[in-house]
Amino acid sequence: MMGKFEEIYHKHVQSVFRFALSCVGRREIAEEITSDTFIALLRNLDGLDETQLPGWLITVARNRARDYWRRNMTEQRYLETLEVPVSSSGDQDLDSVFDDPGLKPIHRVCLILRFREEMTRSEIAKEVGLTETQVKGHLQYSLQLLRKSMAGKERREYEDRRSGTI
Numbered sequence: 737m738m739g740k741f742e743e744i745y746h747k748h749v750q751s752v753f754r755f756a757l758s759c760v761g762r763r764e765i766a767e768e769i770t771s772d773t774f775i776a777l778l779r780n781l782d783g784l785d786e787t788q789l790p791g792w793l794i795t796v797a798r799n800r801a802r803d804y805w806r807r808n809m810t811e812q813r814y815l816e817t818l819e820v821p822v823s824s825s826g827d828q829d830l831d832s833v834f835d836d837p838g839l840k841p842i843h844r845v846c847l848i849l850r851f852r853e854e855m856t857r858s859e860i861a862k863e864v865g866l867t868e869t870q871v872k873g874h875l876q877y878s879l880q881l882l883r884k885s886m887a888g889k890e891r892r893e894y895e896d897r898r899s900g901t902i
Contacts, residue, residue: 741778744789749774752793759801769800810865811841836885843878846871 752773757766773796777784784792834844834852842864849860857875861868 741781744777744781744786745774748790748793751790752797755794756797756801759798760804765804769797769804772800773797806865807842811845836882838881838885839878843874843881846874847878850875 749770753766753770756769756773757763760766760769773793776796777793834848839847845864846860849855849863850857855863857868857871860866860871864871866874
């Protein structure tokens, strides 16, 4: 089975990648789509008719590209709608955390929905069209990223105070 898979992979990987790249326009996303396509092939290899294989691969890649654009549009829509004015109740500190440049849009959306809107992971998943596991992963990653960022800022402030620049 692995020999057959490797043969198909080498024969079709470039065309699937080029198609994915034409759909999304970003190399790293096209690489992910290509990988996902061939993982799907490996899972379904026994039940596929080889004569329909090129079309099947392109269809899977197209569907993965559509999923990417759907997620991307959802992220952008929520980023635009969740721009809430800063209140005087201490949310200003929270907003500055959400503006961290290291956060990707999906991480920012999940954080805002979780901590400002106080939604549960399952509510966030339904709202943005992700699985609960994906939301959990985005929240964990973004919190880890923010911890590192905040520790770096505190370290720089400490060093500035010691050197007398503050």
